[in-house]
Amino acid sequence: MxxxxxxxxxxxELLCEMLASLFRMSGYEVTVAHDGEAGLTKLAAEGADxxxxxxxxxxxxxxxxxxxxxxxxxxxxxxxxxxASATPEMDKKLxxxxxxxxxxxxxxxxxxxxxxxxxxEKPTGG
Amino acid sequence: MAVAPSKILxxxxxxxxxxxxxxxxxxxxxxVALLNYASFLTASDGxxxxxxxxxSEPTAPKVVVVDPGTQDPAGNxxxxxxxxxxxxxxxxxxxxxxxxxxxxxxxxxxxxxxxFGLAELGRVPxxxxxxxxxxARIAAxxxxxxRRQTPSFASANGAxxxxxxxxxxxxxxxxxxVRMPREQNIPVVSLAQVLANDFHADDFEGMVMIVAPGxxxxxxxxxxxxxxxxxxxxxSLFSAYAVQSLLDRSEIYAATPWxxxxxxxxxxxxxxxxxxxxxxxxxLAPVLFLGVLSALLAAYLALSFANLLLxxxxxxxxxxxxxxxxxxxxxxxxxxxxxxxxxxxxxxxFGNSPYDAQxxxxxxxxxxxxRIGLHHSLVLSVPHSGPASVLGAFRADQDDMxxxxxxxxxxxxxxxSATSIERPTDWNGEVHSALLSSDDxxxxxxxxxxxxxxxxxxxxxxxxxxxxxxxxxxxxNDLSTGARRARRKxxxxxxxxxxxxxxxxxxxxxxxxxxxxxxxxxxxxxxxFPVHANAQMEALARQAGLTPHGTNLLKTLTALSxxxxxxxxxxxxxxxxxxxxxxxxxxxxxxxxxxxxxAPMLKGTHDIIILEAVDITEQNRLAQQxxxxxxxxDKQLRNDLEVIELGAEIxxxxxxxxxxxxxxxxNLSETVQRAIGRLEEVADFLNDTGTSxxxxxxxxxxxxxxxxxxxxxxxxxxxxxxxxETALPGISGFTMAEPKSLLATCExxxxxxxxxxxxxxxxxxxxxxxxxxxxxxxSGGFGIPFERLMAALDSRSEExxxxxxxxxxxxxxxxxxxxxxxxxxxxxxxxxxxxxxxxIG
Numbered sequence: 001m002x003x004x005x006x007x008x009x010x011x012x013e014l015l016c017e018m019l020a021s022l023f024r025m026s027g028y029e030v031t032v033a034h035d036g037e038a039g040l041t042k043l044a045a046e047g048a049d050x051x052x053x054x055x056x057x058x059x060x061x062x063x064x065x066x067x068x069x070x071x072x073x074x075x076x077x078x079x080x081x082x083x084a085s086a087t088p089e090m091d092k093k094l095x096x097x098x099x100x101x102x103x104x105x106x107x108x109x110x111x112x113x114x115x116x117x118x119x120x121e122k123p124t125g126g
Numbered sequence: 127m128a129v130a131p132s133k134i135l136x137x138x139x140x141x142x143x144x145x146x147x148x149x150x151x152x153x154x155x156x157x158v159a160l161l162n163y164a165s166f167l168t169a170s171d172g173x174x175x176x177x178x179x180x181x182s183e184p185t186a187p188k189v190v191v192v193d194p195g196t197q198d199p200a201g202n203x204x205x206x207x208x209x210x211x212x213x214x215x216x217x218x219x220x221x222x223x224x225x226x227x228x229x230x231x232x233x234x235x236x237x238x239x240x241x242f243g244l245a246e247l248g249r250v251p252x253x254x255x256x257x258x259x260x261x262a263r264i265a266a267x268x269x270x271x272x273r274r275q276t277p278s279f280a281s282a283n284g285a286x287x288x289x290x291x292x293x294x295x296x297x298x299x300x301x302x303x304v305r306m307p308r309e310q311n312i313p314v315v316s317l318a319q320v321l322a323n324d325f326h327a328d329d330f331e332g333m334v335m336i337v338a339p340g341x342x343x344x345x346x347x348x349x350x351x352x353x354x355x356x357x358x359x360x361x362s363l364f365s366a367y368a369v370q371s372l373l374d375r376s377e378i379y380a381a382t383p384w385x386x387x388x389x390x391x392x393x394x395x396x397x398x399x400x401x402x403x404x405x406x407x408x409x410l411a412p413v414l415f416l417g418v419l420s421a422l423l424a425a426y427l428a429l430s431f432a433n434l435l436l437x438x439x440x441x442x443x444x445x446x447x448x449x450x451x452x453x454x455x456x457x458x459x460x461x462x463x464x465x466x467x468x469x470x471x472x473x474x475x476f477g478n479s480p481y482d483a484q485x486x487x488x489x490x491x492x493x494x495x496x497r498i499g500l501h502h503s504l505v506l507s508v509p510h511s512g513p514a515s516v517l518g519a520f521r522a523d524q525d526d527m528x529x530x531x532x533x534x535x536x537x538x539x540x541x542x543s544a545t546s547i548e549r550p551t552d553w554n555g556e557v558h559s560a561l562l563s564s565d566d567x568x569x570x571x572x573x574x575x576x577x578x579x580x581x582x583x584x585x586x587x588x589x590x591x592x593x594x595x596x597x598x599x600x601x602x603n604d605l606s607t608g609a610r611r612a613r614r615k616x617x618x619x620x621x622x623x624x625x626x627x628x629x630x631x632x633x634x635x636x637x638x639x640x641x642x643x644x645x646x647x648x649x650x651x652x653x654x655f656p657v658h659a660n661a662q663m664e665a666l667a668r669q670a671g672l673t674p675h676g677t678n679l680l681k682t683l684t685a686l687s688x689x690x691x692x693x694x695x696x697x698x699x700x701x702x703x704x705x706x707x708x709x710x711x712x713x714x715x716x717x718x719x720x721x722x723x724x725a726p727m728l729k730g731t732h733d734i735i736i737l738e739a740v741d742i743t744e745q746n747r748l749a750q751q752x753x754x755x756x757x758x759x760d761k762q763l764r765n766d767l768e769v770i771e772l773g774a775e776i777x778x779x780x781x782x783x784x785x786x787x788x789x790x791x792x793n794l795s796e797t798v799q800r801a802i803g804r805l806e807e808v809a810d811f812l813n814d815t816g817t818s819x820x821x822x823x824x825x826x827x828x829x830x831x832x833x834x835x836x837x838x839x840x841x842x843x844x845x846x847x848x849x850x851e852t853a854l855p856g857i858s859g860f861t862m863a864e865p866k867s868l869l870a871t872c873e874x875x876x877x878x879x880x881x882x883x884x885x886x887x888x889x890x891x892x893x894x895x896x897x898x899x900x901x902x903x904x905s906g907g908f909g910i911p912f913e914r915l916m917a918a919l920d921s922r923s924e925e926x927x928x929x930x931x932x933x934x935x936x937x938x939x940x941x942x943x944x945x946x947x948x949x950x951x952x953x954x955x956x957x958x959x960x961x962x963x964x965x966i967g
Contacts, residue, residue, distance in 0.1 A: 011897070014797050015769045021790055022776050035897070056859050058897045058965065063856025084765060105768050109775045 004120050005029045005047065007077070009039035009065065010054035019052060019082075022109050023116070036060025040072050048077050050100075050120055052112075055083040070098065078119045082107055144402045146459075147452050151398035152391065154447045159387035162440035170439040172268050175303060175378070176351035178429045179273070182307040188373040189293075189334045189366040190218070194317040198340025200225040200242065203233065205321075209337070210237040212320050217331030222293045222369075224262050224339035224362070232257055238335075243289035243365075260292035264348065264361055265301060272348040272359075275368045276301050290365050293334050294372035302377035303435060304368045306351050312366045334369055338362040378433045386437040393421055393441055394448040401449060406456040410449055417445035468625055487562060487595065488517025491571055494591060495520040499584040501555040501574040502526070508537040509567035517569075526550035528559075528572065536561055537568035558585060560592035563599040594631075601628040645738050652702065652726070652733035654678040666739055669715045679724075679735060686712050686739065687722055701726050702735075717866070718743045743866075750865060751824045758825040758860055758966075759804075766801035770794055823943035825860035825966055828868070828900045832893045835872035842877060847885040848906075850876070853892040861900040862943050862964040871936025874929045875904040875959040881929075882907030882957055899945075900965045905958040915951040933959070 006028045010016050013034060020030040031046055033039035037060045043051070055062030062081065069076045078100035100119035103112055162168065192209075199205045200223040213221055214237035222241045229242065236256055243262025265276040277298035278285040291297050317337065319325070338360060339345040350359040350367075371377040381389065400413045421441040428434040488505040495503030503520035506527065514533050516524050527533070528548055536559050549557050555574040563569035571592055575585035601624040637658070640647060646662035659667065659674045667674045670685040677685075680698065684691045687710050701708055707725035723738040773794040777787055832854060843850055872891075879889045889906035918930040919937070937947040945963035 012765060012769070014793055014800065015765070015772075017793050018769055018772050018776065018790070018797075021793070022772070025776070055857050058859065058895045061855045061857045061895070067856075084768075105765065107768065107772055109772060 003027060003029065004049040005031065006116065007031050007033065007039060007043055007046075007048035007051045009033045009036060009051060009057070009062070010082075011035055011057040012054070019107070019112075022113070026113055026116075028116070036062065036065035036068075039065060040068065043069075043073060043077075050077050050116060051079045052116070053079050053081050053083075055081060066099065078122065080112075080115055080119055082112070146455065147398045147402045148395065150451055150455055151394040151448050154451055155387065155391040155394040155444055158394075158440045158444040158447065159383065159390050159437075161443075162386055162390070162437040163383045168268075168437070168439065171435065171437060172271060172273065174425065174438050175429070175435055176271065176273065176354065178426060179303070179306055179351050179378070180308040182305055182310075182376070182430070184307045184309040184311060185370070185374050185376070187311045187313055187333065187370065189312055189336060189369045190330055191312060191314045191360075191362055191366050192317050192320055192335055192337045193314060194337055194340050197317055199223060199317065199337055200229055200340060203229075203231040206240070207233045207236070208321055209317070210240065212323055213238045213330065213335050215323070215327060216320070216325050217328045218333050218335040220293055220295075220334045222289060222334065222336040222365070224289075224337070224345075241289065241292045243292075258292050259286075260289040261286045262289045262361075262365075264346070264364060267349065270349055271354060272350050272364060273303050273306070274301055275304055275364075290368035290372060293336065293365075293369045296372050296375075298372060298377055300379065302371070302379055304350075304364065305371040305374070305376045305378060305433075306367045308352065310367065310370065312363060312370065314363070334373070336362055336366050336369070376433055378429065378435050380435045381428075381437060385434075386440065389424070389436050390441055390444045393417060394444050396420075397445055397448040398452060401452040401456070406453045410453050413449050414446060417449065418442050421445060464619075464622055468621055487569060490518075491591070491595075492518035492520045495573060495588070498587040498591075499576070500588060501576065502550070502553045502572075503574075504572040505562075506533065506570045506572065507567045508533050508570050510537075514567075514570075522550070522553070522572075526553065526572075533570060536570050537564070539564055556585065558588065560589070560596070562592060562595045563603075565599070565603060569595075569599070598628065598631065601625070601631075645740050646720075647739075648674070648682065648737045650679040650682075650735045650737065652728070652735060654680060654735075656682075657734060663737075663739065666715060670713070679737065682737060683710075683722065683724065686715075686720075688713055698724070698735075702728075712739055717870070719746050747864070747866065754824045754826050762804050762860075763801060766797050766804060769797045770801070773797065823862045823864050823963075826863055826865050826868075827858045828861035828863065828895070828902070828963070829854055829858035829893060831863070831865055831868045832872055832891065832902060835869055835876060836891060838869075838873050839876040839880060843880050843889070846880055846883065848880045848883045849888050850880075851888055851890045853890070853894075855893060855895055858893070859895055859900075860966050861895075862966060863945070864939060864943070867936055867939040868961075868963075870932050871940065871961060872902060872904070874933035874936060875902075875961075877929045878927075878933065879904050879907045879957050879959070882910065884908060895965055898965055899962050902961045902963075903958065905956060907957045909951050909953050909956045911953055912951050915949060915957070919949070937961075 006023050008016050008019050008023075008030060010019075010032075011034050016032045016034070020032055023030045031042055031048065033042045035057045039051070039053070040060075042048075053062050053065060057065075060068075062083065066079065069079070076098065079098065080101045080103060081099055082103045082105060084105040100122065101115045103115055197205060199209050206223075210221060210233065218238055220239045220241060221236075222243055224245070225242045226245045232240070239256040239258065241258040241260055243260055245262055261279045261281075263276075263279055264272055265274045268274055275290060275298075276288055277291045277300065278287045280286075287297065315325075320335075339362065346361040347357040348359045348361060348364050349355075349357045350364055353359045368377075397413055397417055401409050403409075421436075421438060425436045425438040425441070428436045488507075491505045492503055500520065502522045503518070504516060504522045504526055505518040506514050507517050508514040514527060514530075516527070519526075528536075528550075532548065539561050553574045555576050557572065557574045560571045560573075561568065562571055571588075573588050575583065575588060637660070640658070640660040641662070643660060643662065646660065646666045648659040648663040648667075649657040651657050655678055656674065664674045666686070667677065667682065670682075672682060672685050680691060680694055683689070683694045683698075687694070689697075689710060697708055697710075700706070701724060705726055705728055707723060710722050710724070712720035712722045719742050720739045721742050723736075723740060725736045725738075727734045727736060773790050777790050777794075832852075836850060836852065839850075876889065876891065883889055883906050887906065889904065892901075892903045894901045894903070918926050919934045921930070940947045940961050940963065943963055945961065947962070948960045949958065951957045
């Protein structure tokens with residue numbers, strides 16, 4: 001599903017740039033936000049087909065972002081959580097959120113791209 | 127004071143001192159008995175005899191004394207015959223008459239038997255068995271008092287019975303004491319009355335009639351127990367008492383030497399038993415009192431019922447000698463034991479200690495002089511004869527020594543003042559001198575100190591050091607082996623006082639040293655009772671609700687740890703059995719974490735168990751810091767490396783797409799720069815470890831800290847019926863702080879606001895993480911005037927609630943972490959506290 005729009009929400013600017021390059025090379029359109037609040041704003045303004053979300057962020061962390069997302073956006077896009085904090089304990093917290101996949105950092109480009117492709121092909125849960 | 131005989135025997139068998147005590151008692155008994163036998167102690171016996179004698183019970187008179195007036199029946203045949211006839215009619219059984227010699231004309235077969243007491247000793251055979259001759263002689267007086275009579279007297283013609291023996295018709299066994307009761311009735315009648323037959327027929331029934339000497343014989347008058355103040359008892363009356371005694375069989379005999387010895391021995395042994403059974407000094411007075419009382423009672427009973435005169439003086443002397451002698455013996459033994467203790471005390475005080483600073487005063491004082499800030503110092507050895515020498519010098523040399531005369535004065539302790547000592551040319555400040563030891567050689571310290579300065583002044587330090595050394599020297603000299611002969615001349619208690627002072631001074635210094643340790647330590651006897659605790663342990667024990675002096679090992683461990691008494695008891699058994707030490711975690715007291723180390727030191731009679739409470743808060747903090755730094759490195763540096771890795775992989779995958787590759791390598795370069803920057807941050811954290819603990823902060827999870835604070839205040843909030851509304855991030859980044867201090871700060875903020883919130887009210891706690899900072903905000907409550915809040919946070923007074931002091935301290939820590947804190951309050955609008963710290967990563 002090339003041409004799909006991916007929103008990267010991560011406070012690590014360099015990583016954002018790196019992921020954005022990876023996704024653009026694969027034909028995706030990419031927008032970037034560096035905290036949860038900014039991510040929600042961009043999503044509301046520009047929309048996205050998929051969100052690649054970090055968990056540890058200032059202002060609004062990933063968990064809060066996931067909790068608020070369905071409240072702010074009527075049909076939220078799928079979310080791939082990419083975080084070094086994606087531990088089994090965190091998985092339990094994430095269990096209730098509507099997420100497509102969890103990718104633990106370090107992110108392997110091929111795996112991430114495959115996961116993104118897979119997530120974009122799945123129909124949204126609404 | 128009653129002591130069972132079996133106990134005495136057991137004591138004698140098992141106790142060397144007791145055996146000696148009884149031997150001493152035996153010796154004293156023998157000595158006193160010999161003195162008594164040699165009549166050294168009998169003078170006062172007579173006095174006691176007289177007292178008892180006079181108090182004796184009287185008996186019915188068996189003797190009547192006839193005063194012949196101007197007549198002399200012994201030399202008048204007719205008168206004698208009439209007297210005998212009348213006496214027979216009156217019932218008399220015998221008549222005794224005094225005569226210079228045997229009368230020439232005597233009635234044949236007189237009506238009653240006649241006994242002539244002859245002044246001249248000479249055996250006179252009697253032609254008639256109703257006429258008898260005896261010796262009218264009184265035994266020599268004892269110390270001026272006639273109280274004794276002899277049953278018979280030796281003469282050239284053999285033993286002649288005494289007048290009294292002959293009249294009583296009973297030969298006494300030996301010399302006897304005449305019983306002379308004060309109340310005894312010895313009738314005295316005149317011859318004229320008898321001859322006139324003025325009496326009833328049986329008035330003299332069964333009585334012996336003694337006719338006093340006639341006109342031609344001057345009758346002797348004696349001092350007797352009844353007339354001790356003068357010779358007022360006629361010899362005939364004394365004889366009458368003697369005859370009465372013999373007829374009553376109440377004459378008194380002196381105890382034989384063996385009886386006397388037995389009586390004395392019995393008493394001295396009893397004294398020995400009492401003095402052995404009880405502490406001699408305490409027993410002395412009761413023993414003397416009861417001993418003397420017993421002796422007097424025994425003497426009285428013997429006199430009254432056995433007609434026996436006990437050597438009462440000797441008995442009392444023996445009691446006193448035995449009691450005092452045994453006390454002295456006990457004192458000597460005690461002194462010997464104390465001397466043995468003293469030897470040990472000496473050894474303990476300085477003999478066996480390798481830590482004896484007295485051995486090199488020159489070196490020690492020279493180093494001390496520099497340490498305490500003296501200008502100059504000179505330690506000198508000044509022999510009683512010969513030149514003085516320098517033992518140690520600080521900014522001084524031999525040329526700075528004062529004159530020989532001055533040194534001698536100081537050494538003789540006749541000059542201790544600095545003012546008159548000639549000042550060495552290059553010395554500045556006030557010059558002082560101190561005599562450290564007056565031995566030979568004497569030890570003298572000359573020093574100079576700044577004239578003025580802030581307290582404590584170097585001169586004060588020097589004075590105190592000198593006083594301590596001199597005192598110690600004096601004590602040591604009292605006890606030193608070299609002065610053993612001199613020691614013998616000094617009372618043992620004075621020597622012990624020196625030893626005790628020396629040991630006490632050493633103990634005080636050791637105790638002060640133990641108090642200075644950071645570790646709380648307590649020493650227990652193997653039996654579990656406390657021996658010593660340093661100040662830190664005493665404070666810790668009090669925090670745990672213990673009284674250090676009234677506790678024991680098990681109780682202390684139970685109070686200081688979370689282990690059960692049963693479990694600890696098993697652990698203690700194991701460490702004593704195996705001689706190993708254990709370490710168990712202590713409860714948290716005063717926010718400090720400790721490990722309890724229990725170590726047995728088994729050395730025979732000095733078995734002890736040491737309990738240490740080692741503060742591991744700092745170690746824990748460092749471990750936590752290491753963990754946090756490690757975590758930071760793991761999370762953040764790993765992140766950077768992962769970005770690099772990702773970039774490298776993307777680079778490989780996009781080979782040929784020039785613009786992307788350029789962009790990716792630019793990002794890689796940026797990431798590498800950032801990774802280096804983070805390594806620098808890590809280096810900063812590690813460097814912080816070596817600085818003051820108070821300033822140390824490191825990356826931590828602020829949410830965890832706030833969670834813990836909320837958990838800690840939850841019961842407090844429940845007590846006030848206050849709910850806490852929280853706004854916390856689901857996951858937290860890295861905040862620069864020190865967790866203990868941040869926890870205490872959060873807890874203090876929460877407690878202050880909760881305490882100010884009405885029942886049913888709500889307190890807000892918010893943790894917000896910004897890009898560059900983490901903010902903790904606590905608000906709520908009714909509010910107090912801002913000035914009051916500010917004053918409470920500024921005050922160091924103990925009266926200010928602990929939470930305000932903790933918060934003030936926490937705010938200072940936040941500033942040290944390069945953070946910010948603020949507070950606000952208004953009556954009716956509530957309180958608000960804000961803490962902002964750096965956020966990194």
